[in-house]
Amino acid sequence: MKRTKVAFVLSAAAMLAGCASPYPVGGVFTDMKLPVAVTSNSGKASKVGTAECTSVLSIIATGDCSVNAAKKNGGITKVDHVDWSARNVLGLFGNYKIIVYGD
Numbered sequence: 820m821k822r823t824k825v826a827f828v829l830s831a832a833a834m835l836a837g838c839a840s841p842y843p844v845g846g847v848f849t850d851m852k853l854p855v856a857v858t859s860n861s862g863k864a865s866k867v868g869t870a871e872c873t874s875v876l877s878i879i880a881t882g883d884c885s886v887n888a889a890k891k892n893g894g895i896t897k898v899d900h901v902d903w904s905a906r907n908v909l910g911l912f913g914n915y916k917i918i919v920y921g922d
Contacts, residue, residue, distance in 0.1 A: 848908055855901040855917070864900070864920035868893020874913035882915075889919040897922045 870889040872882030886901060898921040907913040 850906045852902055852904040855903050857900045858898055860897060860899045860921070865922050866893045866895050866920070868895050868919045870917045872915045874907070874915070875911070877910045884915055884917045886917060886919055889917045890921070893919060893921070895919055895921040
């Protein structure tokens with residue numbers, strides 16, 4: 820009986836450990852857009868640049884999702900704010916995008 824209780828407590832602890840996330844995560848499907856950073860610039864960005872990464876089977880991930888890549892793709896030199904979006908289906912296929920707004 821004592822071993823059963825210990826096994827139950829350890830199992831519960833293992834299942835709950837690390838399950839908290841600062842971001843909303845859908846176990847089956849995730850499609851969200853979240854803020855990353857804001858600067859003290861005007862707030863009237865005239866350009867948008869994006870950079871993307873992809874993930875397949877949660878085994879292979881590739882791409883350049885850096886702010887610098889998004890700035891380069893949008894021809895931005897002065898950043899106003901940065902957002903990111905994520906779309907993931909069952910952890911099998913994921914698309915992640917950084918979106919930089921600026922001038």
